[in-house]
Amino acid sequence: MSYADFRLETVAETIPNPFRRVVRFVFEWIPIAIVAGLWELASGTAVSSEILPPPSAVFAVSWELLVSGRILPHLQVSLYRIGVGLGLSIVVGVALGVGMARVKPIENFFEVFLALIYPVPKAALVPLAILWLGIGTETAILIVFLACLLPIVLNSYNAARNVDRNLIWSARMMGMPAWKLPIKIVVPATIPSILTGIRQAIPIAFIALVSAELIASNRGVGFEILRHGQIGNYTSMFAVLVVISGTAFVAVRGYEWLERRVVTWT
Template identity: 70%
Template sequence: MAHATLRITELGKSLPEPVQKTGWFVFEWIPIALVAGFWEIISGSFVSSEILPPFSEVVLATWEIIVTGQILPHIQVSLFRVTAGLGMSIIVGVLLGIGMARLQSVENFFEVPLALIYPLPKIALVPLAILWLGVGTATSVLIVFLACLLPIVLNSYNAAQNVDQNLIWSVQMMGMDSWKIPLKVVVPATIPSILTGIRQAIPIAFISLVGAELVASNRGVGFEILRHGQIGNYTSMFAVIVVISLIAFFSVRVYEWGERRLVQWT
């Protein structure tokens, strides 16, 4: 079996690059095609089509809500919320992670609160956020911020702790001021790990956003999912789920593309 796998891999490498890319693209999407086919088969046969509409109908409904533009205002609201929450978590998370790694006092101050918040499902804070901020954008942004904060803090912290101490000693011997070291030495050395933390946070941002909008919003993609589900329009409900899934998927892919180029440049 291992020998056959090796032969297939070698054969793939011998093919032209465009053919290789096309082959891998098709291979990556095979599981989705299998799920779609299984979904189409069981809908109306093993499961009522009223509860689980056929996949083909969901695809048509997805196309319709995009072409007609009825979902676009909700997408704009959701993208603003996820961008704001994720952006805030990147700024705070990077500063906090590096600060905890380089200053013992900062680590001692934030270690226990972060350890308590880390295992807590952030969606559980939605009722409290509603009391503080009301129903709407502020609550969703806060939940996204809290959900994305920890992965970025942890990656920044671990990377800053692992910076080669010899590098820091070298710049100190060259006369660099202590306050410049985090900005000019530590941050550049931690960029790859920080980027990894951001990549981990992107899907978390969309998950927490939809969860918050299901409870604490009158606009947005999560609100549309809830609204269609409450009136029994399950085809449109699944269509909205497909839309937000595709947005999250391509957001990660675009980010990975940019990350590879940035890491090469740095």
């Protein structure tokens, strides 16, 4: 259940069923409408419209970027980098989290390393990644991978540590070899927490990607944001921000929709 669903659950119960979706939609978008209204009022009054263009102009340019297709090549590059980096973090994070929870030497080996890299802003690693991989896709993928790895590792680790011991004992009593336990018992039992970790990692992936592309890329939405900002085209700069924000929103909501319908047993 998302934060918005939880927040509106009590209110929704007091409203007739046919109108609940409408009321939920209105309440979810009220804060966005308020911010957009204040932004529209501030542009050209409290702040120069050249520096802070009104949302009406920004949304119009965002729509034009999408319809004309000018932003699509950069968006495709960015989504590819997110997909590869996030996919690698899921594979490595689940394996590492489960391994740390079930094998003490693995936990001892990686625990300090993860504790050290956790507080480091991943954007601070971009210059080092440039030295290793150069400017481009590989550096962006590495930063996304590192940024998304920790939430997936932690969720997998905590879930694997709390697996019902009765399941493990029952499997051992039925003759299952010890090496099959993580695959047959532990990982399936941790799927709900793994899915939660992935959901947390999706917005982090977008944040890390834009940070990397602002510094170490000549393509992608982060590069477009920087390019428009450098030439003073702030309306287009904000428009690209709107496009990537909307894409991240759709990605998170789409993932939640799939999670509810495909993995209903969790």
